[in-house]
Amino acid sequence: MTDADRHPEDQDDLLAAEYVLGVLSRDDWRAARDRAQVDGGFAARVQEWENRLSGLNDAFPVLPAPDLLPQIEARLFPVQPVRRRRFAWPWLAGAAVAASVTLAVLVWPIAPTPMPVQLVGETVAFNANYDGAVLEFALDVAAAGQGRDYQLWAIGDDGVPRSLGLLRGPVTRVATDLAPGVTLAVSLEPEGGAPGALPTGPVLATGVLPVVN
Incomplete structure (x- = not known):
């Protein structure tokens, strides 16, 4: 044909x-x-x-998240538009195209799969898995320090940070209804979190919430 x-x-x-x-x-x-x-x-x-x-x-391999720290700080102090990056699919060998398409149709089910999320900064990275409803952080970074806490934020199109809670203990689960593409950030705050609705400490790491297939 x-x-x-x-x-x-x-x-x-x-x-x-x-x-x-x-x-x-x-x-x-x-x-x-x-x-x-x-x-x-x-x-x-x-x-x-x-x-x-x-x-x-x-x-x-899982690629590190782009370094969005300068953009996040620009939006917070003062607020500035965030530029988003579009990710392209990896280029695959042409010889495997026919076999890959056949296997995809006959073998692989269409089901939600937890996606890795990485928030990266200059000196620290926070790793999590996201299943479309819950972010699960495995806190393998150094402790925040005496009288300090790590606080997780979501920054939408309006550029306004919204607190998602504190990151404590070996594992922290954060339920969220955020849309894919939302920017996540971790700041270092006084113990118990920022006293107001906005972060007060330095932004340590940032990343983007992925699409869960």
């Missing part, structure tokens, strides 16, 4: 799969990306393939 013989919906489905797998040429990939931003039906197909192929990410 040639491309001309394919039904338009089949062509769109194949294009969405190739876009997610990263096997398109640079110009075709950009064209597909731009189409997904304005074509709801095509965007839904892209999302379906991202869910199907999410298991392929297990073959790649």
Whole structure:
């Protein structure tokens, strides 16, 4: 069957799969990306393939989160717009495309998978897992110190920090209804947390809440 013989919906489905797998040429990939931003039906197909192929990410190491500390501090003192970065899917070998698509359809289930979250600063990093409802921090960093506490914040599009609580003990679980892409930050505060609604201590680390597939 040639491309001309394919039904338009089949062509769109194949294009969405190739876009997610990263096997398109640079110009075709950009064209597909731009189409997904304005074509709801095509965007839904892209999302379906991202869910199907999410298991392929297990073959790649977890990359450190981008250093957002200068941007966070600029928004807090004073408030400034936060620039967001868009992450591209890893480029996969062209020879494995057909086998990968077949396995994704027949083998991998579409189910929520906890995602690693890393808040990174100049001298410290906070690691957590996120299942779409709960952030679970394994506090393997040095203690905050006598009379001090680590405090977790969420910063939305309005640039206003909202406290999510204190990070204490070997494991801290934080329930949250935040949307993916929200910026998270950890500040060093007096014991018991910031006295007001805003952080008062230095921002130690920042990261971005991921999408849970």
